[in-house]
Amino acid sequence: MEVKARLRYLQASPQKVRLVADLIRGKDVQEASNILQLSKKSAARPVHKLLKSAVANAENREETVDIDRLFIKEIWVDPGPTLKRIRAQPMGRAFRILKRQSHLTIKLDTRKGETES
Numbered sequence: 001m002e003v004k005a006r007l008r009y010l011q012a013s014p015q016k017v018r019l020v021a022d023l024i025r026g027k028d029v030q031e032a033s034n035i036l037q038l039s040k041k042s043a044a045r046p047v048h049k050l051l052k053s054a055v056a057n058a059e060n061r062e063e064t065v066d067i068d069r070l071f072i073k074e075i076w077v078d079p080g081p082t083l084k085r086i087r088a089q090p091m092g093r094a095f096r097i098l099k100r101q102s103h104l105t106i107k108l109d110t111r112k113g114e115t116e117s
Contacts (some may be wrong), residue, residue, distance in 0.1 A: 001062055002073065005054035007104040010107045011025040011048055013080045017043045021075045021104070029055055029070040029108065047104065054108050066110070079100050 010017065020043045024032035036048035051072075056067045070116065080101030086094045 001065065002107055002109045003054055003059070004105065005050055005057055005059040006106075007046060009080050010043075010089045010102040010104060011099070012043050012046070012076045012102055013100040016041070017047070017077045017102045017104065018085055020044050020047050020079055021077050024051075024072055025075050027072055028111075029067060029072070030115050032072055050104055054106050058108055069110045070108050071111055072106060074107040075105070077104055079103070083106075 020036070020039065020041050023035055023039065024047070025030065027035070032051060033048065038042045055067060055070065059067070059071060080103050082101065083099040085097040085099060087097050090096050
């Protein structure tokens with residue numbers, strides 16, 4: 001059973017969010033949750049919240065789902081819209097500041113057979 005959750009318009013650069021996504025790709029849900037709770041990256045908190053949402057989607061979709069058998073099948077980060085801002089600089093100049101946003105998608109699936117110890 002495959003379930004999906006999306007987080008759109010996250011106010012963080014896709015490059016920084018991908019660092020966190022790479023940490024948990026392919027891991028069990030419990031292991032990924034532990035990794036995200038202990039991570040010092042600022043993007044770990046919204047990714048953890050998205051993971052909990054995906055688990056809740058799995059429980060809501062099917063009553064008999066075993067959370068211990070769920071794993072992260074896919075996780076990817078796409079760039080969202082970029083907000084362009086101007087910051088005043090010395091000698092009458094102005095530089096453009098890019099405020100980048102991200103779209104996250106996570107897919108969970110159940111492992112076939114028994115879980116490894």
